[in-house]
Amino acid sequence: MGRFSNKVVLVTGGTRGIGRAIAEAFLREGARVAVTYAKSDDKARELEKMGILAIKCNVANRDDVKRAAETVRDRLGDVHILVNNAGVMYLMPLESYNEELFDRMINVNVKGIIYTTLELLPQLKKTKGVIINIASNAGIGTAFEGTTYYAITKAAVIILTKRMAFELGRYGIRVNAVAPGWVETDMTTANRTLEEVERAKALVRSRTMLGMTGVPSDIANVVLFLASDEARYITGQTIVADGGRIDYLTHGI
Numbered sequence: 001m002g003r004f005s006n007k008v009v010l011v012t013g014g015t016r017g018i019g020r021a022i023a024e025a026f027l028r029e030g031a032r033v034a035v036t037y038a039k040s041d042d043k044a045r046e047l048e049k050m051g052i053l054a055i056k057c058n059v060a061n062r063d064d065v066k067r068a069a070e071t072v073r074d075r076l077g078d079v080h081i082l083v084n085n086a087g088v089m090y091l092m093p094l095e096s097y098n099e100e101l102f103d104r105m106i107n108v109n110v111k112g113i114i115y116t117t118l119e120l121l122p123q124l125k126k127t128k129g130v131i132i133n134i135a136s137n138a139g140i141g142t143a144f145e146g147t148t149y150y151a152i153t154k155a156a157v158i159i160l161t162k163r164m165a166f167e168l169g170r171y172g173i174r175v176n177a178v179a180p181g182w183v184e185t186d187m188t189t190a191n192r193t194l195e196e197v198e199r200a201k202a203l204v205r206s207r208t209m210l211g212m213t214g215v216p217s218d219i220a221n222v223v224l225f226l227a228s229d230e231a232r233y234i235t236g237q238t239i240v241a242d243g244g245r246i247d248y249l250t251h252g253i
Contacts, residue, residue, distance in 0.1 A: 125173070
């Protein structure tokens with residue numbers, strides 16, 4: 001029997017990277033786990049073999065999300081824990097603004113959380129559930145080139161977390177966020193050579209108190225704590241897991 005026996009968990013964007021680590025961690029702790037995914041059919045099949053329900057779903061499409069919410073309820077029961085993890089990142093300097101890519105990040109990173117939360121809310125009210133949003137330390141303001149527009153979307157996730165906690169606390173629903181630092185995943189290594197990835201890791205290590213970069217399980221461990229009864233008195237918070245980054249922009253609000 002694990003910590004989350006008899007609990008139903010939904011992780012969006014759960015076939016790769018941080019999302020997959022979170023889904024597998026909940027599975028090991030006894031939960032009935034579902035994930036949504038956009039493209040990774042082969043990875044979805046891997047999770048299905050492990051006993052995780054994988055549902056193809058574009059979180060930026062509310063009809064897709066509604067169908068996914070109904071599927072989880074019908075197959076596993078009402079959701080107790082929702083992890084809004086699905087996200088996309090496109091690097092671009094401030095002066096190279098690309099409206100299509102920015103809109104894509106807004107639609108997935110922000111609207112995806114809103115749609116998924118709203119469609120799961122009837123179930124979460126029944127279970128007095130927990131919502132955990134995956135933000136980023138970029139949303140607090142790290143000095144990392146090319147992340148300005150991505151950071152805007154993750155700052156929105158942080159304030160959305162506070163507002164959701166404020167409005168949903170009356171139903172016994174807790175809402176928190178985790179803001180990862182640089183974690184080696186498909187997202188952070190995409191379109192980079194091995195040499196470029198190593199340079200990025202070395203740069204991040206030089207900017208952290210612990211001199212290290214993260215792995216997906218580092219974030220999964222924080223999520224499991226926030227979802228557990230041990231965190232019953234915590235809501236509206238953003239937990240930063242970034243090795244102690246020291247390159248935050250300014251000291252003001």
